[in-house]
Amino acid sequence: MTRAPAAGDRGAVYLASTGTALPGDPVDNTALGRLLGVSEEWIDLFVGTRTRHFGWDPVTGEVRGSLADLCAEAGARAMDAAGLGSADVEFVVLATATPDTLLPTTASEVADRLGLDHLPVYQIQAGCSGAVQALDLGRTLVLGGRRAGLVLGGDVTHRFLSPRRDTARMPTEELVNHVLFGDGAGAAVLTDEPEGERIALRSVLNSWAGRGRPPGQLLDWYGTTDRDSPRRMLAEDYKAIEEHVPAISVEILWELLGGLGWSLDDLAFLLPPQLSERMTARIVERLPAGPAREISCVSETGNTGNALPFLQVDRLLPEFAPGDRALALCVESSRWIRAGFALEKV
């Protein structure tokens, strides 16, 4: 293939395609409320999420699919959409907070299912900002000379949510996790030239800013010595999140715009943080007004952690016209990571 010299900017990295995977049929609030013994109204009031997907049976708890299954599906769809064969993929970066096993990494399992071999495979342990970290690392690898690679993000809930637990006596702050989260995976193909969707990844912000601040979110794990520990597996400091995340989001927005020399009026789309329908609405309210249309998914997918930014970009693609610009914002409240990225369709 001959390349027109003006087709790509020097030093730019492009997003050629996305792929997503959500397991099974959506579980709505009626079904979930029945399982948890709570009212639909309560779910609506607390989180506003309407549906989510689970890779496990919410009645029996049977696990039907692993994170690797979901990520392989999303990855294969992204590769297919970009017209990439397994030999064309030169790296894999996978971000998750909930790997199937500590070793081997889920990233390597996914590489195997995708027929990839002899290539660098990274796994990033992170909350929802991991997807942005993966994009950041992927961008660096392409700038370092790789032609094309796959970045993925995904999370599954079966280890942390359980239908067998006695939800009636569960404290609200724990119960809310059952209605907040969902399973999912997303992927994107990054290339060094505009291909497929021809979306330039103009900038990536990835900055840990948690020095001296207590965690806003905790996800624990047990081993052989402490498997009977009564401590909580999953906890969130809602007050802190409600207080800080909207303000941090505003700062991320200005930081990204400032770095690029873009103004609010340049933005056709905005992809805000996807904590929950209610929380996302609260964040968007705080953001400065502009012409950008919001692209969100959380009310239909639930909070799928590292899959979220990919699910949002996937929804952006059909709308994104040449010349359009978009900004994605992400705050990981575990220890206050500021993240985001800027896209421009060329």
Add this chain to the structure above:
Amino acid sequence: MGDVAIVGIDCAFPGAAGVQAYWDLLMRGGDGIAPVPAQRWAARDFPAVGGSGGFIDDADVFDSDFFSVTPREAAAMDPHHRLLLPCAWRALEDSGRAPGDLAGTETGVFVGVMGGEWGRLTMSDPARTTALLGSGSSTGMAANRISYHFNFTGPSLAVDTACSSSLVAVHLAAGSLLAEECDTALAGGVNVVLSPSLGMVYGQLGLAAADGRCKPFSADADGIGRSDGVGLVVLRRLADALADGQRIYAVLRGSAVNQDGRSNGVIAPNRWSQQRVLNSAYRRAGVAPDRVAFVEAHGTGTVLGDAIECAALGAVHAVPRDTPCAIGSVKGNLGHTEGAAGIAGLIKTALALHHRIVPASLFADRENPQLRLGERGLRLLKAPMRLPRGETLAGVSSFGMGGTNAHAVLGSAPRTPRGAGTDGARSRPARDAVGVFTVSADTPEALRRNLAAQADAVAGRPRGAAAALCRSSNLVKTGLPHRFAAAVRDTGELVDALRRAAAPTDTAAEQGRPWGRPVVAFLFTGQGSEYPGMTAGLHRESPLYRRHLAEADEALAPHLGESVRDLVLGGDERVHRPRFAQPALFAVGYALARTLTSLGVGPAAVLGHSLGEYAAAVTAGALGLEEAARLVARRGALTAELPAGGGMIATGAGPGELAGLLAAEPGTAVAALNGPSDTVVSGPLDALERITRQLTGRGVRVARLPVTHAFHSPLMAPAAAGLRTGTVRCAPPAVPLASTRHGRVLRHDLMDAGYWAGQIEEPVLMDGALAALVAEVAPTHLIEIGPRGVLLQIAARGGRAPGVEYLHPAPGPASTGLELAEAVAALYRAGLDPRWEELYAPGHRGVEPLAPYVFSSARRSWDRESFVQPARPATATVPDAPRPGRGAGDGRDGDDPVLHAVVQAVAEVGGHPPERVVREARFYEDLGFDSVMIMQLKNQVEARLPRVGEVSVQQMLPALRSVGALADFLSDVLMARSS
């Protein structure tokens, strides 16, 4: 030299039963060297040749039934030939085409094969010579058999240049393609180590490795280990392969062949000739040696051979270059596969370019320092080498013992990046597109076996869209008698469907053999079946339906002043008003019928219920689309102008039962005779109300129809008068049209203004029309062409078409859009060969690799006893010699002595197990008989049935369709002669 694409591969090497297994073996640095199997020879009897080598598993397996080869002939066939036939089938499948689709084409076959050991072993004793052994052992037949069994009429030749045979075969095939002798070529080679003889020769020449292993370029290299192998590639001119969208493993950029001439000994390698063949190949490929990233060397691992080859490689590649040229040889993994050595190297190289990684060369870690590789611009691959982006060039060398050298230059396949939204659809569908996955096989058991293999292969992929996979299966996995087809959206559904059908409890496999083609009749639904949003699922799903509905919409728009398609799909309630209901149903009926005919589902006859006759008339060629659109719009408008107040009821009564009631109610009339007890009545609403009460009182089923007027009654007179004016451009139907106005099939009748006027006020003679249709064409399938199942229920209630299968591509509001594909799948199973490509949007027509056909391993034909230790009777080579007192003759056909005798005669001549010689078995297709065997059969039959007397082959010929036909014929002869 022009470019030639490698588009298909199949192979079997020691320790690697197929292409994927071969690649896995290479990438994990495995080898296939093992002790000599007892079947070949007893290792202890031949200590001079060593106890190990490379032997492929199941070299004695041959699915002779699949290729219609009799067991007797299979046993006499050279194992080289037996291995080639399935290899050719699978290689062609891998090229993305059903092998049967190439039958009758000038496809070329070029097969490298060394020596003629089978002939030497089996024909050495003149007393044991048979005709089958004669044809079975000739080396030339190796290629000719493929051409015969696949019906390829292009060049077909076996190539013997000793160990370079198969690469020379590839060179000749490429030349033949570029000279346009053929458009597709199979090229490769085969080698089976039948006896220790050549190993003893190597030993005496000092060329045999003590451990039976080739250790190319290693300090430990001590000679050759012999091995089996079979490999074929499918070649096409690059431009053709690209135009046909075939997957390209690699591109053959150029190749060269030369000879040592009078060098220092006929079997000694020659450095200068090797150098010349490399240079010549690079020149022909138009590449400079410094651009060649790696060379798959001949690398036999003899001290002298390695030294000479490296000197030649060095002389060519030691040019100023960024990185040394990497070298390696697959002989470290496989041993020396002799006649298949060049193709083993070529396949390895093509796969390396395809996967963009070159496997390490085995035994490279103890590189022979005397080869001075570093000084020569060479580097032995001690670890796998990932290839950089862009085009990589690679060389493959193969040298023959007699001095014929070959070198080929391969380049990576051109990359074809995919643009976004190539199918024009920017919206992301919530669900994956539908496809029909097909599998076919030669027996029910083989179908199950292959369904299971496909299920395993698909289950190994990540879950995802299945349409492209389905499309590929339509191209590759069709054409054999037993058929499977399932409509699916994603690979999860596909695996479930395959596993269900592969289960031994599923009877579909037994029923999966159609003996003819389906006879399809289209039944077009009339008014009352419409609803807002009808066929929306199909519209979302099928690009074909979208296109044809748009055609109808365009034809109707000038008459309606708006888009009836948008009205329907937008869920507009106005679709219930006659002004829109009639055009809307016409548009849906037209588009559904055109969708099916575009898919290759041509109706043998059509029938339209009332309004449905308009779309039926267009489908039958009686009306043009524009003319019908004009008429339907006018009919709708005229109906809309009628005063309201009429209605219709469906009753479970016959016309006789209704006669009295109708006579008492002026204005009422029989509107439709749908079945013997299935009558629709039209009339004023109050009258219908009274009739309903009466009938209900008698226990008769009555249902009010959702229509606005009393159609097919005298109340339609004003509309009929309107339709009678003006002329209608029409022609006699080209397809039999069962008229519901006349209750018979129209032949030369014109559907003119008078017809359409009468049609609206006269009763619908559905029952008579359907009966006439069934009598006329004897349909096997009735397809409802309408948005809701109405006519199929009428047909089922009336019982006019027993044993017929009902299909409905748009069965009502609950339809998912999958039903069209399901209907096509059902028709495929019934024997139709649809135009599959029409089922898929262009974006879903990509090529996906599929697991190759899995042949039966039930039959083995190999008996080393007969030649390694001769002096056994020849019959011992026939594995399935019929035993007296067994088989069909003593089973269900025991009461038919003639059939019994025929079965015995067939089993004797063909060597078939008698239970396979069933009445239905066909001599040519199923039993693999040829003219020579027919002569033998005649003699056998005459000997077994002396009372039949002399029967000439000429007399027998018409009866030689099947075993049963021959038995019937002979019974008749017997009767005639004894009377």
